[in-house]
Amino acid sequence: MSLIVQKFGGTSVADVEKIRAAARKAIRAQQQGHRVVMVVSAMGKNTDVLLKLASDVSPNPPAREMDMLVSTGEQVSVALVAMAIDALGSKAVSLTGGQIGMKTDDSFSKARIQSISTERIERLLDEGNIVVAAGFQGIDDDLNITTLGRGGSDTTAVALASVLGADACEIYTDVDGVYTTDPRLLPEARRVDVISYDEMLELASLGSGVMHNRSIEFAKKFNVPIHVRSSFSDMQGTMIVTETESQTASVCGAAMTPNEARVTVLGVPDVPGKSLQIFSAIAAQKIAVDMVVQDIGLQGRADISFTVREEDLQTTLKTLKEVLPEVGAHAVTYDDQVSKVSVVGGNMAKQTNVASTMFRALADANVNIQMITTSEIKISTLVPRSQADAALRAVHHAFTLHEKPEDAKSWDQIRSERGNRADVDALISRLQADVLEALTLTGISLTKSQARVTLHGVPDKPGIAADIFETIGEAGVFVDMIVQGYDGEDGSTSISFTIHQDAIERSLEVTHQVCKKHGMRDFQSGTDISKITVSGIGLRSHTQVGTILFKQLADLGINIEMIGTSELQVNAVVATEKVEAATERLKKAFAASLESAAG
Structure with a gap:
């Protein structure tokens, strides 16, 4: 049975109705025959509220305590999403970063992932559950809660997709894909159907706002297709894969x-x-x-x-x-x-x-x-x-x-040309042996x-x-x-x-x-x-x-x-x-x- 990881950002779970909508997307994917892991961010501006509280209490709070504080936002979200799935008649279990076995180093506020133990997730999936995992967080060797940095839920999602051998990682957000530039700055920006890992990695590092750059590093390293799409519609978004959309266009974004x-x-x-x-x-x-x-x-x-x-x-x-x-x-x-x-x-x-x-x-x-x-x-x-x-x-x-290249290819065309993904078993073996975010x-x-x-x-x-x-x-x-x-x-x-x-x-x-x-x-x-x-x-x-x-x-x-x-x-x-x-x-x-x- 195929497996899909779905990530929902803060705007996608900002209120009760949006939480229910996210739950319905996960249930629908499960009913279509997929095993489903959801990765959820903190609701709306919840993290900003927590940061403001910290600044009111202390002008220079310890990094460890900051991670302890801001990680609570995701814990609220995963519990509510799991409740919504249950209320809609399906089974779900919410897990913190520590409970999904995400081990990191001890660099508070910017921790790097070292390993992920998948046994508990696999067992829960086998029992018919939708697993709702807290993004953005893990634990170090001393069981301290750590966070991956702002935007780290993307990295959590792609890392889980990597170690679980997922067929795709779907990133649900408030935009319907990757654009040639930020459409909030330039209304004429065009949504691209396909963009390569290398191109997206550079754009992400430049602050394009759609994806966390470390998540693209994971995807490129372990060949995970990423599908960026809207939380509020069912339209096709943008696929982030090895290939480029066009073979002739000099610039994609x-x-x-x-x-x-x-x-x-x-x-x-x-x-x-x-x-x-x-x-x-x-x-x-x-x-x-x-x-x-x-x-x-x-x-x-x-x-x-x-x-x-x-x-x-x-x-x-x-x-x-x-x-x-x-x-x-x-x-x-x-x-x-x-x-x-x-x-x-x-x-x-x-x-x-x-x-x-x-x-x-x-x-x-x-x-x-x-x-x-x-x-x-x-x-x-x-x-x-x-x-x-x-x-x-x-x-x-x-x-x-703003114009689509004449030789632009869709994801369906690229997928039919490339054939199957790389040997997943060999990839999983390598994943288990690696320190996941080690320099490659x-x-x-x-x-x-x-x-x-x-x-x-x-x-x-x-x-x-x-x-x-x-x-x-x-x-x-x-x-x-x-x-x-x-x-x-x-x-x-x-x-x-x-x-x-x-x-x-x-x-x-x-x-x-x-x-x-x-x-x-x-x-x-x-x-x-x-x-x-x-x-x-x-x-x-x-x-x-x-x-x-x-x-x-x-x-x-x-x-x-x-x-x-x-x-x-x-x-x-x-x-x-x-x-x-x-x-x-x-x-x-x-x-x-x-x-x-x-x-």
Whole structure:
């Protein structure tokens, strides 16, 4: 008999009628022949009410007690849902996170799942019950209640679907699927029928609001199809699977993360090991860093810029203040009035004009770009918060995301082409052996024969990046990594990009023209460089990945010229000398995570 996991968010169980509606959906699925596990969040704004109570009692409540408090919201919900199922004539049993056997580490408020014991759930299902499980929570080795972080019920649902071998995980929410951007911000946003794990993982990490990014990590790692659909209708929603909706569309979605903060460490000695000192200190605070820009140093020093969530800014600044003397940097600056606007697409790496199209759209909207980072499937720009909405609208329109691609495929088409799911028995065996949320790497690779071009003194005004990369594209040069960061006290920026070594002469001709046209200070180039790439699932949320990478390079005396990060990759551009040795060291350092991926 097939098994379905259904997750109902807070808006889906916000009152008695909605609780009854959720109960009816579960009963109907059971009557159709499925075994059903429900995962339920706290009712409506209940968690916010509990947080307000805590703040009224104590300005700085202990993390353990906060988890004890906020976990009660889900316990109310599961009991009420089970009562509603019983009242409708079916059997149900409600269980807390501890009762479903969800074991986590002891990181209160952001715990990671280590294992799930399924015996009790399986027994209850065999007895004909609908199992109603509390989302968002588990227990550690000392039986303390832990929580997974806001949005953690998604992670609970997909984790249960993984260990139970569910045929699908249905996420019921107040929207009817995944959209090309937040429809509350842009009414013209289009619902997509299918989106890939990689694309959704990037969008989730950017704050798209539909899914918790750690739940997508689970789904990708263990091949769980996710069906995002409305709690209030029976229409088809969006399937999150391995495949993309279109094979030709360069971009599948755009996202705006409103509350970002940019931090810049000025005058970092341009020698091996300094990035390690900075980012290991931040990682020790379990702060996720994004949009890391380490550009080419001048006069023996470089600036390192990165973004963090605004709520993590003060902790980040305090940490940097403590480590600054050891690093030998000059100062730290920050801007807490910035937002991140990004585009994501699984086909992006195959097309040459994606970056220039995005930059031109922002220039035409008179939006100034403060930072740029790129990966194979994402381009992120940092813009003034006051311009964020306009920036999102501009890029969404530029990539015609409101229109369905001509070659778009439905889930039924994809399912008929792909055949059956992977061997479930082998997958379950691996699940039981793994620490479920352990870091999983898919590979460590080396790209040689690269070259780098850096423009210094780039005017900090709209349109410059668009002009640079349109001109380079017209010259037939394919650009890989792009980073833009601050270049000095005059407010100018620097832009670096990597290309294949064979394209260096054409690139320098174009760069000379652009520098002269815009009055830039100068430009540099470098050849005989390589890109080391660490690929995996949820690299940004596993904050130790960058630290390990930087340590291995520092131990070999290798200086980092450029850094690029995403949910799926960490890229470091370095001189080619010693890169073979560095790659081997990294494979050894990450051996356990690579074995997990191969297992």
